[in-house]
Amino acid sequence: MVTTAQAKAKYDQLVDRYEDIFFYVADVGKDLVALADPAPGVRVLDVGAGRGAVARAALAKGCAVTAIDASPLMMRRLAEEHPEISASEGDLYRMEFADGSFDLVTAGFVLQVLDDPLAALTEFRRVLAPGGTVALSLERQSVGRLAWFQDLSVEFFAPGGAAEPKAAQPGPMTFDQLDALLVEAGFVDLTRETVELPKPLDGPDDLLAWMMPRGLAEMIAALPPERGAEFRRRFLEGARRMHDDGGIVLEFAATLHRAYYR
Ligand SMILES: C[S@@+](CC[C@H](N)C(=O)[O-])C[C@H]1O[C@@H](n2cnc3c(N)ncnc32)[C@H](O)[C@@H]1O
Known part of the structure; x- marks a missing residue:
């Protein structure tokens, strides 16, 4: 679990290697956007965007994408690589967006690293317009x-x-815990899918x-x-x-x- 300040330090350090180390995030980002299925032009906020695994997939669908992350280096890299994405450093617990600014809020592999995931989901809901969608991915630890x-x-x-x-120590967040938090934060009509990402190695x-x-x-x-x-x-x-x-x-x-x- 990381605080916003810890996330900034940790993920700044990982900026060059992040998507090599976590080889599966790009594929899961595409899967997550496919599940949310936004129409072109939909206003998407990708929270804890990192190198942009989810934001890039939303951009490829023709969405208007905003991204925030505690790590300024991650956001600088994303803005350089994809100037069409409005990427900025920010604290996901206190986002500088007006209520109801987005149609879809995404967060890939973010809730599992947070100290207070319920507060985060409450903030996600605040920035969503009524009728809006939230789409999250969670690593299954086994x-x-x-x-x-x-x-x-x-x-x-x-x-x-x-x-x-x-x-x-509290164990890693489970998918049932994440669904319970979504309900507690006021979200409805929950859907869940599992993605298997086996990585075979030679020896x-x-x-x-x-x-x-x-x-x-x-x-x-x-x-x-x-x-x-x-x-x-x-x-x-x-x-x-x-x-x-x-x-x-x-x-x-x-x-x-x-x-x-x-
Ligand atoms: C595991 S990475 C996921 C990155 C990306 N979403 C992906 O799917 O590859 C978690 C991200 O959440 C960000 N993060 C963690 N706590 C945060 C906070 N309080 N405010 C903003 N971003 C935060 C980290 O900086 C990091 O980039």
Whole structure:
């Protein structure tokens, strides 16, 4: 969970690599816009737009697209790449748009990172015109066959390692929780779809190569050298077992949520 200030710092840093690391956001952005199905000319606000996965898809449909994000660097990049999109830095909890300014509000993979998703949805509703649509995507978190990696990460990277009891943490938002929040915020006629995004990899070395630029390299670098080498050895052992036991497939999935403000 991030505050607006934390989002600004975190996503500014990711501006160059964001859509390489999160390889699926562009496809899910198109799926989300397809679910909302806006007509050309519809006024769309893409909140937490990042590099514009959803905003670009709405633009391709001929919509009049506005985008906001806490990260000024993300917004600067989006404006450079797509001058037709009105992109600006902004706090999604206090948007500078008049009530009822948009026909469709989208937010791709945003609600799951927020401290106060209900306040966000209430603000989305405020800027929607009556009859307007909200369309959201949510990452479905499932450890699945990577449980060995999670255990290894706790052992090597959690403070106190596996010996220390884990602090109680709220789990990731579920699709039922997001639907309940939509209802609580006053949205009606909810629809939900699931998108499966499996990513098959060739073998243990590929899995390591895939994870290194996605944060693992920094985590290993923070360990003493012998411990880092031990982690790599154990990682490759675990990945080899996964490979021999049905192959290495990263099981990404998302849900798409659509609802209306009547
Ligand atoms: C996981 S990224 C999703 C980006 C994009 N929607 C996509 O589908 O690729 C979440 C985005 O929400 C933005 N964000 C988080 N908290 C925010 C806030 N309080 N106000 C505005 N943007 C925020 C982040 O800066 C980040 O770009």
